Amino acid sequence: MPTATATYDHATAVADIVAGYYRTEMALRRDDTRSLELKHLQEGRVREEDRFARQADQPAEERAHRRRADKAAYLRDKLAEAEKADRAVIVDPKRPS
Secondary structure, X not given: OOOOOOOOXXXXXHHHHHHHHHHHHHHHXXXXXXXXXXXXXXXXXXXXXXXXXXXXXXXXXXXXXXXXXXHHHHHHHHHHHHHHHHHHHXXXXXXXX
């Protein structure tokens, strides 16, 4: 007597979970989020990861938090550059790109 077996594809399940996570994250954020708001968000992440790095018990954990803080600082700086460029376009719309 043949039995029906359910197939389980781990990679597909993980991909569905990850896709759902990112959809949820994006759904919580407005599409018109300004660079200033994002810059403040990254600044908060920098402070938080620096605090976690200081509190870390293991050297590897500290390095991971330092890397995250560095990444957030990099993104914050890039957002500041984008904000500055946006302001320049608003101030001088005829300026060549």
